[in-house]
Amino acid sequence: MKRGELLGSLEHIILLALVRLDGNAHGMIVRREIDERTGRNISIGAVYATLERLETKGYVSSFTGEPTPERGGRAKRMFRVEAAGKRALEVSEQTIRSMTAGLKDRWRTI
Amino acid sequence: MSRSSPPTCACWLLETIVPTPYREAILGDLIEEYTIRAESTSRSTASRWFWSQACRSVPSMIWSSLRSGNCFTSMSVAVGVYVFMATLKLAADWMITKAVSPDQTTRVIVAPIVFLTAAAIGGCIAGRIRRGATIFLASMVTITVAVSIYLKVCTIPVPWWYELGFLTLGPLAVIVTPTLFGRLKQQGPVT
Numbered sequence: 283m284k285r286g287e288l289l290g291s292l293e294h295i296i297l298l299a300l301v302r303l304d305g306n307a308h309g310m311i312v313r314r315e316i317d318e319r320t321g322r323n324i325s326i327g328a329v330y331a332t333l334e335r336l337e338t339k340g341y342v343s344s345f346t347g348e349p350t351p352e353r354g355g356r357a358k359r360m361f362r363v364e365a366a367g368k369r370a371l372e373v374s375e376q377t378i379r380s381m382t383a384g385l386k387d388r389w390r391t392i
Numbered sequence: 393m394s395r396s397s398p399p400t401c402a403c404w405l406l407e408t409i410v411p412t413p414y415r416e417a418i419l420g421d422l423i424e425e426y427t428i429r430a431e432s433t434s435r436s437t438a439s440r441w442f443w444s445q446a447c448r449s450v451p452s453m454i455w456s457s458l459r460s461g462n463c464f465t466s467m468s469v470a471v472g473v474y475v476f477m478a479t480l481k482l483a484a485d486w487m488i489t490k491a492v493s494p495d496q497t498t499r500v501i502v503a504p505i506v507f508l509t510a511a512a513i514g515g516c517i518a519g520r521i522r523r524g525a526t527i528f529l530a531s532m533v534t535i536t537v538a539v540s541i542y543l544k545v546c547t548i549p550v551p552w553w554y555e556l557g558f559l560t561l562g563p564l565a566v567i568v569t570p571t572l573f574g575r576l577k578q579q580g581p582v583t
Contacts, residue, residue: 309414310421326421327449330414331456349420352427356420 341367470528477514519570530563
């Protein structure tokens with residue numbers, strides 16, 4: 283992750299979902315996890331577009347599974363978080379922590 | 393549409409719009425989830441959910457294609473095929489004029505046949521080269537016909553539904569013909 287480059291909010295959430303799912307999941311599972319935890323009803327297209335972007339950045343990798351009849355003979359695309367993705371998450375978390383540190387009292391006055 | 397099959401039009405929309413690398417995965421995910429939802433709720437609820445997912449995915453997929461350059465390739469293919477279609481139609485018109493010197497009535501009858509044949513051939517070629525190009529080609533055909541109607545290019549008096557037929561059936565021929573010939577199913581690895 284380049285210095286100063288932060289994850290977008292959806293990138294952040296999807297990476298966290300992948301970590302929660304043991305870093306190994308397909309798009310619909312990621313979508314469901316986010317929906318259940320945050321109530322955000324994201325489209326499957328947005329999930330895959332973000333996963334594609336994360337893959338281009340080297341934060342996640344993917345592999346194709348076996349086609350199954352339940353999926354109309356279509357294969358799953360499984361994603362896992364890479365070391366660069368974990369680092370990006372740490373940097374983002376650290377940045378958020380640094381920026382929110384000491385703000386607890388100020389929330390009340392805003 | 394059978395008990396466990398999702399809406400065909402929504403599937404087709406996704407097959408046309410979604411870029412190749414994730415097409416199978418997205419459709420597979422949606423079909424799997426649709427089946428679960430159809431069994432746990434109802435088929436209509438599951439269909440509504442499927443349509444909502446398909447429609448809401450379109451902007452993300454178009455944006456993703458634009459970022460990766462897929463859209464520009466599809467547009468280039470569409471422009472190339474469009475030029476070919478126009479040439480084909482002009483050549484056919486010229487040959488018909490030379491061969492039979494048709495009167496006005498014959499022209500009115502022959503024009504849609506030539507136009508729709510050119511549109512169908514163009515659609516097949518575009519779909520064969522790149523699946524997403526058919527949408528751009530259909531849009532270009534729609535715009536061309538709309539402009540022709542607006543500028544009153546046709547000097548022969550015709551009823552309103554005649555021109556409307558060109559406007560609707562032309563783009564439809566571009567989009568539907570490749571599907572009818574079953575070409576789209578085989579084009580995954582090509583695009």
